[in-house]
Structures are given as structure tokens and as C-alpha cells.
Amino acid sequence: MDPSAVPSGVLVGLLTLQLSVAIHIVFVSTTLGVGIITALYRTLAVKRSDPFAEVFARRSFRIMIVSELFSGVWGTIITVILAGFFPGLVALATNVLFTPIAVSIASILIRIPSIAIFWYTWGRIKPETHMLIGWIMALSGFGIPLGFRTLFSEITHPQAVGLYLSSGHVDPLTAYSNPVYWPLFLHTIFATISLGGFIIASLETLTKDVRGVSIGVRFGLIFLVAQLFAGPLYWYTLHYYSSYIFQNVTFGDFTPIFIIKMILVATLLIVSTYTWALTSKLNTTPRSTWSLGLIATAIVVLGEIVNDSSRYPYMVVTGDTGISATAFSNFYMDIPLSVVYIILGFLIFSIIVFGLAAYYAFVKMFVREIPEEIEEKIFK
């Protein structure tokens, strides 16, 4: 299909969608990873009466408090963009993928309040109860991609959608038997924990806590290594079930981005191994540690762009062809692009304000509930 045949309004919709998904993915991946690490260390704090684990868990969790709601808002933005620009796709997805989407919504319902509750009840309720809330918070987060990743696997290799369009039958579990789904889900989960670990490591450099850095790097590195298996597995699956995307990524327009991503993965592997060796053997943190979170974030962004945009100009890929994005687009009205740009402007403004809040929270240490003298005593 000729890409130039896509109307400019549809193209703006696709670019806006890609931008929002990329931002959303960074935030949700970070919070999913940080959430599980925090829950684990909160548990260690309770079980071993370990004050360091307590402080580390609470300090790591500041990332969630600052970023989770902002992360969620990008989910809402994606929904409105989808319904506004591609109403046909939303109508089809909410029908065929009713059950997976319901799983995601239920998880969101549990996840977001449990984060706020976990933070604000810390020290106000029994530690064991609090620990349990921590695990509810951490595990409910993974229910979100468990549902929403079916949408991605279905537009990559439409199994449940194909069944519906050919027979009119909606099966609640067909999307989970999609051969693309589980490799993608695994790839996603490893990425989230790895990113969460590296983000923690980078932020721990601000507190100059070698132990904290070491923990973050350990999680980041272990799951990065796991990605060395999950990534190629997903790539191999695409080769079989979504050849258009595979070709586009491996030998097509998206190959340069894919290569940059691979170079960054190699860099991250080297820098994080070096950091891990230094923190565990010499009890010191190399200056390059701060870059771990940034490199990991860049990898996630590039990976998501390659995964999503390589289907262009199709929205749903079927082997080496597909259904154009235009077929699902909104022609019910002329969307005023000036309004779209104004909204994007304000969203960028919100990112700046968020950056300011994050700066005060992490760099200026405004979110510091534990006095420095107590922290010092713990780290000695």
C-alpha cells in the first residue's frame, strides 16, 4: 500500500497516538518495575526487621508517588486519541477484546488507589497489612499489560479479530492463544522490571547510597539478560506471524531505529555490568551510573516505536499486508488540527511541570520523610 495515500489528518492521529504511547510506556514500565522492587523490599523490611530495606523501599517508592498518576493520565490520553481519531478500532476492540480490556480496567482500578493507599498508610497501619497492600499494588500493575497487550498482539496478528470477522463469534480467551501475545507479554514484563531497576539505580546515585545503587543495578541487569532471550523470541515470532512488521524492522524503514536500539542494549549491558562489579566489590559507584536509567528509557521508547510504527500505513497487519489505518479513522467530522496542536502544547507544558515536581522530589529531596541523621545511621 502506498503510504502517501494516508490522509494528513490520519497521519496526525497516528503520530499523536505514537507520541502518547511512547510517553505512557516509559512511565508505566518504570512504575511497574519500581512497584515490584518496592513490594519486595517492604517485605524484607518486615520479615527481617531490616531498617535499610524499609528506608530503601520507601525511598524507591517516591518514584511511584510522583509519577503514577501522571503515567495514568497518558492512558486516558491514548483512549481519547483512539476514540477520536480511530473510533472504528475502539469499537472493534471493545467488542472482540471485551474480556482482556476488562482485565486491564479491573487492574487499573486496584492498582492506582493501592499506590496512594500504600504510601499514605505507611506507618499508620500494621506492617504485615501494609506489606500485603504492597503486593496487591505491585501485582495488580501486571494485570494492565496482561489485558492491553492483547490489543497490540491482535493488531500485529489478528487471531481473535480474525475469528470474529469471519464467523461473528467472540471468544473471551482467543486473544490469549494468539502466538504473538505471550512472547510480547514476556518481553514487556522483563522490560518493566529492568527499567525499574535501572531508574532506581540512577536515582540512588543522588542519595550516594551504594547499596541502593547495587540493588537497582542487580534488578536491571538480571532482567536485561532475560531480555536477551525474550527479545529475539518476540522477533522470531514476528517473522512467522507478522512478516510485514518483521521485514520493516529487519530490512526496512525501521531498521536504523532497531539497530540504534541494539547498540543501546549493548551499551547498557556493558555499563551496568561495570557498575554492578564496582558496587559489589569496591563498594563505590561509578559516575556513569546516572546514565543507566536514561539509556534504559531510550531503549524502551525506541522499542515501542519500532513495535508500533513499523505497521504503517496499516493499523491491523495480516501477514505481509493489512487493513489501513484510514479504514478505522474518523470521517464523521473534520477534526480541527489547530485544536489538536493546542492540546499537544498544553500536554507538553504538563510534562514540564511534571519535570519540575520530579526535580524537587528527587534532586532537591523535597519528598524526604526520613531525616538525614537516621538515614546515615542505617547506612553505617
Place this chain on the structure above:
Amino acid sequence: MSDLSPLLHLSALGIYLHAIFVSLTLGLPLVIISLLVKYARSKDPVYLNSVRKVTAVLAVNFALGAVTGTLVEFGLVQIWPGTILAIASFVLAPLALELIAFANEIVFLILFIVTLGRIKTLYSIIIIVIYWIFALFSGLLITSVNSWLVAPWGTGGVAQALYPFMPSYGPLYTDPAKLVALKIILLASGSPIQAVIQMPNVSSEIGVILTDPMTALLSPYALVSILHNLFAAVIIGSGVALAAWGYRYYKTGDKRYLQLIKTSVIPVFILVLLQPTVLGHFMGEMVVEYNPTKFALMEGAEKTFYNPLVALLAYGDPNHPIIGFDQFYAQCDSKKNVTLKDLASSLGLSKDYLLNLSNKLGISINQERLDQVLNTSVADVCRNDLDAALSRMNIVHYSYYTKIASGIVAFLSAIAVVPVLYNVPILTRIVRAILRINSENSEKRWIFILTLLIFLGGVLSAALGWLVREVGRKPWTVYGLLYPSEVAPASPIAYQTSFILAATFIVLVVNLGGLFAMYIVATRELRFLDLLKRGLGIRG
């Protein structure tokens, strides 16, 4: 057709729970601002500590508000997916603009939480005010979306063609031929909208149905609704804090709680005075003009009757009759000889065109069924829908008058509490005499009772007001245009009892758990540092 009642109840549950948190989201900032202003002037740490506590409650509440908002949003696209057509057209502008509001209210709330007590109080006030403006803007836009469902602005006389008693909804910014063609195809196929719009290329086949994207924001009904709803939310949200402090003052006698009440009561008092007298009145006028069946249901007007007081308030003329369903039926009968086919023909829609269009859209319709639909009398459609509306008269009528009564309770309580708290010449003596306040104990008790009544009166009034708004527009989801069955989901899973039960369970557990957590945050002191110090053997 599947029974839609469980889905309607599930949606109502989600919306009511969302309303609780939205009220706090909009009301607590007023309390925080009042306390911060007082703190800036007095430097009394009591106010800053209270701000911290209210902010912690606001933060947990905001998370719950955000997820219940997500629930309502997904409720629209998943439980009522036919509304996707409206989201992609009539209400896209407010929903898209709401993204600005939502994203920015979140970042300013985070900035406020992170910097509170670390920067100058004036800056904190500015940040929370900006947050509040974005939160109110969000409420404004979402109310305009709901208002479009209640009074579909921009559709001109489309509804009037079927229901002669209905008004024209603003200028015609839509293509009536396309709307009527779609409606006839839905009736003939028995399919919901989702079954049509989910098919690839349907949007380009149907083409433009809306010419002014901003129409939902231009509705006079929306304007009044926005103010009425936002005032109600702020009253309830700030009323919670007043009632909580009233209770603490009553139980402990701690004067600090009295200080806190006095700091926030005046703005709430002003809002409670304005809500029924000004905004409630204008809201009533809008209902009279744009929702004639709802007004008749509210007044119990199965038959037209005279009531000078209601007529004066509603029409500005005490001699005007309260139009009842008898007159609506009579107007329906005026269309006895008009069929849907005549209506379609007047818009240039032939049977062949409709069959051809349904084929293009991938919707199979039986010719016989199409003939049956086209030969239906407009009067029959009109009368059937009036029957469906009339069946809800009792619930709407009694809910409306209970709402009025509870609003009066809140109104009188607000008038009474101010002279109890402040020395207002003459009024204070009168109120204290009526309430027999002659000791500190009786004063404490009455302050608690009155603040509680402001809160409870506001809550009941708002909850029933929303019930009247939603039930009163039935049997339509979009007043005069679409039934719930037309926007219902195509997926059979949505109707399964297991889904409804699971969804209800999760919604209740999360929301009730969240409310309990807010209670803990509001009532228990933070012992985190003490516990940590004790564990480390640190004294002091």
C-alpha cells in the same frame, strides 16, 4: 434483546462512586486555600498541619477519583460502545480539551504535594489555585459532555420530527439524513451502533455527520449545568471537612477544630446560598425548556394542571399550565398519518438507498423488517416512548421533591451555623434562642449538627438531583435520539451475570477500601518515624 438493567445499574454505581471523589477533588482545595491563607497571616502551625492532613486525604481521594473516572470513561466505550460515535463527533472537543485539564491538574497536585511546607506559602497557594482551576475546568468539560446527552445541542429539530413536544436543540450542525438513515438501519437490523461502526471503512462510507466540532460547548443547557454541578461538588467536598471538624470539636472540645471550621465556613456558606436560589432556578428553567418529559415527571404531571407557584418559577407566569403527558400524547397523535417512510422520504432517503447503504456498511437487514420499520407510524413511536418515560414518574417525582427538601435543610443549616460561629447583630441572638444554645456543650453539639446537616443535605440533594437528571431523560440515552439498547455492547460477555457480579465486586471493594483508607489517613497520626527510630534505638 438482552436485559440492560444490570448494565445500567453498574454504570450508575460507577458514576455515583466517581461523584463522591470528584466532589472531594473539587471541594477540598477550597478548604486548603482557606487554611493556607490563614496560615500565611497567622503563622500558626495548626493551619499548616491541617493542610498536610487534608492534602493527604486529597491525594488518596484523587487517585480514587482518577480510577473511577477511568472506570466511567471505559464504561462509556466498553459498556455503552455506541457512544463512541458521539465521542468521535459531538463530544470530542470537550473530551479532548479535558486532557489538558486532567494532565495539568495532576501535575500541579503533585507539585503542590512535593513542595508543601518547603516553599513560600504564597507559592503553595498559587500552585493549589492553579490545580483547582484545572480541576474545575475538567468538571466543566465533563459536565458539558453529559449535558449533550441530556440536551443534544447542534441537532436542531431532528428529535422534534419524531416527538413534536420537544424543542429544537440549537442550530442544525448535523446531517439529519445520515442520522435518520442510521437510525432506521439500527431499527431494521436490531443491531446496536457498535455492530455498525466497528466495521472497517464504515466511517468513510457514512461521512461527515457534524459540521461544528465545538457544538457541545455552546449549549445554554450545558452552561447552567456546569455551574450547578460544580457548585454542588464544591459544597459537598468542603462540607465533608466542615462536618469532620464539627465532629472532632464536639467530641474533644479542642478549640483548634473550631478555628478550622471558622476558616472555611464562609465560602461554603456563600455557595450554599447561591446554589438553590440562583443556579437551581436557572437549571429548572433549562429543564422546562429542553427536557419537557423530565419536567412533567418531576412535577408528577400525568395530566396538565395549574400551580401558580411552580408556574411562576418555571415559566415566569403564575397562570401558565404545568404541561403534562396528556398534552404530549395529543401532540404525538398529530403525527398519526405520518410514517417513518414519509420522514425518510422528506430527507431524500428511499428504501433502495437504505438497503444499499446497509450493504455498504456490512449490516444485513431483512427487507420485510425494513418495510415494517418504514411503515411504522411516527405517532406510535412517540406514544411508546412516552409510555416508557411515564413508567418512571414515581421515582423521578419523589426523588425530585426529596432533593428539594434536603436542599432546604442544607440551606437553613448554613444560614444558622454562621450566626452561631460569628457574632452577627440580632441574628446571633435569634438563632441561639431558637436552638437553645446556652452553654458551651450545646454550642458544640449544634455546630456539629449544623455542619453535618450542610454536608448530608448537600449529598442527598446532589445524589437525588443526579438521579432525576439521568432517570428523567429515559427512555433515551441521548435525549430524543438514541435508546440505551442502541448504544449497548455487541459483545455477549457484557450481559453475563458472572461479568456483572465480578465488575460490581471489584468496584465496591476498591472504592470502599479506598474510602476506609482515606478515613485512616484523616484520623491516624503518622508514626512512621517513631517506629523507625525505635527500631534503630534512637531516642527523642
